[in-house]
Amino acid sequence: MPLVLAATPLGDSRDASPRLVAALAEANVIAAEDTRRLRSLATALDVTPRGRVVSFYEDVETSRLPKLLEALRAGETVVLVTDAGMPSVSDPGYRLVAACVEEDLPVTCLPGPSAVTTALALSGLPSDRFCFEGFAPRKPGEKGRWFRELATEPRTVVFFESPHRLAATLTEAAAALGDERRAAVCRELTKTYEEVRRGTLPELAAWAADGVRGEITVVLEGARPRAVSVTDLVAEVSARVAAGERLKSAAAEVAEATGVSKKELYDAVLAARRA
Numbered sequence: 460m461p462l463v464l465a466a467t468p469l470g471d472s473r474d475a476s477p478r479l480v481a482a483l484a485e486a487n488v489i490a491a492e493d494t495r496r497l498r499s500l501a502t503a504l505d506v507t508p509r510g511r512v513v514s515f516y517e518d519v520e521t522s523r524l525p526k527l528l529e530a531l532r533a534g535e536t537v538v539l540v541t542d543a544g545m546p547s548v549s550d551p552g553y554r555l556v557a558a559c560v561e562e563d564l565p566v567t568c569l570p571g572p573s574a575v576t577t578a579l580a581l582s583g584l585p586s587d588r589f590c591f592e593g594f595a596p597r598k599p600g601e602k603g604r605w606f607r608e609l610a611t612e613p614r615t616v617v618f619f620e621s622p623h624r625l626a627a628t629l630t631e632a633a634a635a636l637g638d639e640r641r642a643a644v645c646r647e648l649t650k651t652y653e654e655v656r657r658g659t660l661p662e663l664a665a666w667a668a669d670g671v672r673g674e675i676t677v678v679l680e681g682a683r684p685r686a687v688s689v690t691d692l693v694a695e696v697s698a699r700v701a702a703g704e705r706l707k708s709a710a711a712e713v714a715e716a717t718g719v720s721k722k723e724l725y726d727a728v729l730a731a732r733r734a
Contacts, residue, residue, distance in 0.1 A: 466571025470650030606635035611716035
């Protein structure tokens with residue numbers, strides 16, 4: 460029997476699928492990020508799990524793998540649920556899936572809610588191409604570098620943030636990406652106090668400065684195309700090389716982000732060095 464990755468409601472239990480209800484009732488083992496939240500969800504869904512329930516959060520994820528793999532080898536069905544949304548998406552699950560793949564054990568998924576795509580749809584920003592960056596780095600220095608790396612990312616960016624760090628994160632984003640960059644802050648999605656705030660990064664930072672509560676998903680506008688010449692980009696590549704990057708990789712990344720020829724940019728940097 461398979462490992463079942465089961466998406467759970469973000470907040471409103473009525474978003475649970477009939478397949479999730481059946482899976483919780485029939486599983487031999489339920490691995491839950493928070494067993495108390497699981498039991499609250501089961502009560503709301505009027506379902507009584509018949510299998511054993513084990514905790515499966517970040518700090519015990521590795522130590523729980525052997526027993527769960529043993530159950531799967533024995534033909535038991537293991538259902539994995541996290542606090543809300545899809546397992547493995549910035550939540551426990553990846554290590555267990557990877558271990559199953561390594562042993563050729565079956566894995567399936569019960570699709571359902573995801574804060575990433577829900578926030579993207581509500582943001583009002585382009586959704587045809589996007590990337591998910593997980594949680595923003597905690598340390599200011601790392602966060603600043605992270606935003607600078609995203610400065611030329613043309614796709615819409617979705618990431619998670621803690622409510623008490625949100626204002627500082629938006630302020631740092633504005634410093635790195637500019638005051639005109641738009642974003643949306645989605646708070647408490649599908650819950651009673653759901654709120655979506657849209658605006659420029661400075662506007663959102665000012666709003667968040669008064670204090671924000673709840674689960675936060677941020678959707679950030681991608682970089683707008685800029686008209687540049689190869690000559691304009693030589694200094695940018697040279698600065699990245701001076702910071703420790705290899706010339707070829709720096710030239711390739713800048714060329715891809717700006718749409719210029721990689722070979723032409725590389726040759727221009729070499730020519731500038733010779734000059």
